Amino acid sequence: MNNSEIKKILQAYRPEIDQLEDEKIKKALEAAANNTEIKAFLDNELEFDSAISQKLKSIQPPADLRNKILSIVETTENDLSKPNLLSGKSVTTNNIVWWKQAMPLSIAACFMIILALGVVFINQTKINKQHDELNLLIQAVAENAKNSPKLEYKNNQLVELTRFLNDSNSPSPNKLPKSIEDLKSIGCVTMDIKGHPMSMICFKGDRLYHLYVTEQNKLPDLNNNKPTINNWGEITTAAWTINNQLYILSAEGDSNVYNDIL
Amino acid sequence: MTDINNKSHNLDFKDLVDEYYTPLFRFGYSLSKSEDAAGDLTQQTFYIWAKKGDTLRDASKVKSWLFTTLYREFLRIKRKEGTTTTFEPEIMELELPVVESNIVTVLDANDTVKCLQEVDEIYRVPLTLYYLNELAYKEIAAALDLPIGTVMSRLSRGKSQLKSIILEKERNKNEIKTSNL
Numbered sequence: 445m446n447n448s449e450i451k452k453i454l455q456a457y458r459p460e461i462d463q464l465e466d467e468k469i470k471k472a473l474e475a476a477a478n479n480t481e482i483k484a485f486l487d488n489e490l491e492f493d494s495a496i497s498q499k500l501k502s503i504q505p506p507a508d509l510r511n512k513i514l515s516i517v518e519t520t521e522n523d524l525s526k527p528n529l530l531s532g533k534s535v536t537t538n539n540i541v542w543w544k545q546a547m548p549l550s551i552a553a554c555f556m557i558i559l560a561l562g563v564v565f566i567n568q569t570k571i572n573k574q575h576d577e578l579n580l581l582i583q584a585v586a587e588n589a590k591n592s593p594k595l596e597y598k599n600n601q602l603v604e605l606t607r608f609l610n611d612s613n614s615p616s617p618n619k620l621p622k623s624i625e626d627l628k629s630i631g632c633v634t635m636d637i638k639g640h641p642m643s644m645i646c647f648k649g650d651r652l653y654h655l656y657v658t659e660q661n662k663l664p665d666l667n668n669n670k671p672t673i674n675n676w677g678e679i680t681t682a683a684w685t686i687n688n689q690l691y692i693l694s695a696e697g698d699s700n701v702y703n704d705i706l
Numbered sequence: 707m708t709d710i711n712n713k714s715h716n717l718d719f720k721d722l723v724d725e726y727y728t729p730l731f732r733f734g735y736s737l738s739k740s741e742d743a744a745g746d747l748t749q750q751t752f753y754i755w756a757k758k759g760d761t762l763r764d765a766s767k768v769k770s771w772l773f774t775t776l777y778r779e780f781l782r783i784k785r786k787e788g789t790t791t792t793f794e795p796e797i798m799e800l801e802l803p804v805v806e807s808n809i810v811t812v813l814d815a816n817d818t819v820k821c822l823q824e825v826d827e828i829y830r831v832p833l834t835l836y837y838l839n840e841l842a843y844k845e846i847a848a849a850l851d852l853p854i855g856t857v858m859s860r861l862s863r864g865k866s867q868l869k870s871i872i873l874e875k876e877r878n879k880n881e882i883k884t885s886n887l
Contacts, residue, residue: 456836456843456861466844489865496868497837499818505731509745513723513752 447482450475454486458493574664577638579674581663582683582692584637586676588644589654589694595631595646605632605645614643615657618687623705627653649705656692660685671706673699682706723752726772729838733773736834737780739823747783751776769840774849777831813872821871829864832857 445453445468453472456462462469476482597608602625609616614634627647634643640658647653663685666672671682675698682693682702695701727748734744754775762771813821825833835846847857 452858452862455865456858458836458839461839462842492865492869493837496818496822497839499813499815500732500736500822500834500837501839502815503732503735503819505728505748506741506745509731509748510723510727512745513727513749514720516749516753516756 445471445475447475447479450482451485454482455489457486457489459490574662578663578666578683578690581638581640581690582672582674582681583676585642585656585692586674586679586681586694588635588637589656589681590676590679593633593635593644593654596633598631600629602629602645605629608632609634609643609645615641615659615689616643617645617655617657617691618689620655620691621706624653624655624693627705651695651697651701653705654694656694658690660688660690663690666690671702673702675699719752719756722755722768722772726769726840727752729840730772730776732838733834734776734780736819736822736830737777737827743783747776747779750779754779770845770849773835773841774851777849813875817875821868821875824871825864825867829860829867832860833864833868836861 450472453468454476457469457472473486476486597605599605599608606616609632612634624647627649630646630648630652632643632645634641636642637656637658640661642656642658645655645657647655666683666685671684671693674681674683678696679694680697680699680701684691693702693706730751731744731748734747735741738744738747751772755772759768759771762768822830822834822837832846832850832852835841835849836843841849843857843861844854847854850857852860
């Protein structure tokens with residue numbers, strides 16, 4: 445390092461601030477210790493710096509500045525948009541994009557909550573309505589079964605009955621419990637109950653069983669592991685859904701009527 | 707002076723204000739040349755801290771963060787006003803003027819700050835931080851997002867300008883005194 449470079453380094457050196465482990469400063473100070481001209485330069489710089497620092501540090505902030513700053517915390521916590529500066533200007537929301545501002549965010553949050561509650565309410569209403577419709581349908585099926593509908597096509601082979609229903613573009617069972625498949629089939633009929641195209645297959649076991657099948661469409665899901673049992677006086681129904689089809693089995697008797705087949 | 711570096715991450719806002727609002731105001735005053743603007747800059751800096759300070763994980767960086775934030779706010783306002791200085795004036799490497807420290811001693815604080823405020827902004831910013839004695843020159847470099855070598859050069863040139871301005875003022879004063887005799 446030449447003297448000019450050394451002086452440049454020493455110009456930026458403050459004994460109480462800048463660290464001596466800095467290699468450049470270390471070397472410059474060593475040079476100053478061995479060179480009277482550089483030493484004089486350093487002494488003069490340090491005196492000058494000290495005098496300027498003292499003058500700068502004698503500048504005092506306005507008496508109320510501290511309290512104004514401390515009120516920022518409350519302002520920040522309470523209302524980001526309140527002006528609180530010496531100049532009276534608001535510094536808070538101008539640079540904050542609208543979706544980050546407290547008020548629009550709150551409104552948006554409230555709107556979302558209302559919307560969510562609305563959706564839940566509408567969904568719940570819809571679900572309730574669908575369940576009501578299903579219950580009415582099951583009840584209508586029970587009524588139909590009680591009147592022993594006339595069979596349209598008679599055959600002891602379930603596969604033949606299914607083929608008939610398919611050919612008639614009527615719902616046919618896709619999946620049946622083995623216990624029902626094992627029952628003796630008698631015949632089938634197609635009909636419309638409460639606007640739902642439906643097929644009925646009549647089985648003979650220890651009593652007559654009427655199995656109604658329809659496409660589930662907008663009807664709600666039912667637990668297909670455990671059929672929904674309803675008693676309608678003389679008639680008891682067992683309903684379940686599987687593969688987008690609704691099955692309603694109807695038989696005379698109480699809920700025990702299905703103990704052996706479901 | 708409390709050593710902020712040893713404080714826990716859970717910095718108390720009041721302690722932070724007590725520790726730094728004065729040097730920040732001085733820095734803002736030197737930058738803006740206005741007491742009101744310096745107050746606004748200081749408040750805005752702490753306001754930003756109140757909002758975003760908890761994202762600063764390293765407590766040892768708080769001091770630099772505050773000075774950097776104030777400086778950036780100053781630049782932001784200047785940009786808005788369209789008065790940003792983006793060029794570094796050509797300066798010939800002259801022999802440094804020698805200013806006796808007793809000349810500075812007789813200047814009052816306002817005169818000294820006025821002299822400092824006459825230094826080109828590009829040099830005045832690191833020079834003010836240097837004289838506030840709050841940040842090491844490496845921290846000044848980090849705060850201003852400048853290489854250390856650039857900060858050293860600007861300090862050197864800034865000091866040179868400051869000395870020239872002080873000498874010029876002193877000369878003018880003496881001339882006025884002489885003409886009044």
